[in-house]
Amino acid sequence: MNTKQLLFTLIGLSAFKINAQNWKGSLETQSGYEFNILKNPKTLEIEDELMNRDDLWQNSFYQDVNGYVSYTYKASKNKLRWNASTRNRLYFEQQDFNRYKFTTALNYQFKSSEVGHTRWETDLEFQIKEQNIINNDEAFLRTPFSYKRYTLTTGLHFRPIKQNRTYLEVGFIHKDYDPTETRDFQYNALTAMLETKNVFWSNHKLHKYGVILNYQNRIYDERSLTGANITNRKWQYISGTAFYEFPITKQWSVEPEFSIMKRNDNTTQGNASYFQWSPTLSTSYKTGDWKLKARVGYRNRVYNDLQANTNEGLLTENIQYDYFTAYVDLERRLNKNLFLTLTASSINRDSNQTAVTSTAFRSYENHYIGLGLKWGF
Secondary structure (H helix, E strand, C coil): CHHHHHHHHHHHHHHHHHHHHHEEEEEEEEEEEEEEECCCCCCCCCCCCCECCCHHCCCEEEEEEEEEEEEEEECCCCEEEEEEEEEEEEEEECHHEEEEEEEEEEEEEECCCCCCCCEEEEEEEHHHHCCECCCCCCCCCCCECCCCEEEEEEEEECCCCCCEEEEEEEEEEEECCCCCCCCEEEEEEEEEEEEEEEEEEEEEEEEEEEEEEEEEEEEEEEEEEECCCCEEEEEEEEEEEEEEECCCCCCCEEEEEEEEEEEEEECCCCCCCCCEEEEEEEEECCCCCCCEEEEEEEEEEEEEEEEEECCCCCCEEEEEEEEEEEEEEEECCCCCCCEEEEEEEEEEEECCCCCCCCCCCCCCCEEEECCCCCCCC
């Protein structure tokens, strides 16, 4: 190799090293066990035969295979970031329920120097999910779990006052569910979001508190593949969340939040409206070798126009859910790039819909726990 070839080789390797610094990614695999994959009730009457938990719950060991990669490019006031991720769960005993999810997104940011602390941000995202089962718990739509979703959002970050951080965003969503043998289903949605929070320092720790307001207007189209029938649904979602991020130490913080949400069914003779409220407590802990995220929550949902059925066929009060949820994500660094990971989730929904002939609006449980390794680069 002559001097010129050696020089170009060194320049090329240097350029690759510089570019490589813009790449980030991870690969993760976890082995675990999940109870009640399809979120079925504990009892259900099928063709005059009463089935119990042993008959209805599909449980299985699973293997999660997840990956993430991102690339960031910065030039003057501009920042461009691309990322892609895949999240897959492969069941050993229930292979028909395997699920695969792929997401890719492009984010562009422009920071204005004329107006201090103002930043424009635009996101374009595509997501596809494959899982060949129907959501039987959804009484109104009975949608497949498989879909393709396209999302476009754009918004502005700004500071009305020194200690305030505000973000205003509008967007559009198109979600197309996989067709079944009898119908095709999709929706379009217009969205808006306002997040405003105040920050301040106390005892050398940063506190944050604020509110998040969300609006989404969905129009569903359901087309029959066996005829010319077209059914439209118009659902409007309005929600608000108040939160306070409280740092206890430099490594440990807690965040209580309280959310409310209203779904308005604006379909002619629609009866899917409900109101829900939800307190949640999250915590995070991070040191050089440990990282913990945990969350517990409660959610109460009451439908406006639907009454619960009893086993005697009597209509009682409006259908009501009480959700109790818990989630833990733990990482332990083994070396520079390798981490031991543990993830656990628990959902318990209690419903006053007790009729054993109904598959929808019923109580259910779903739990899983997994242990594995993650490699970051």
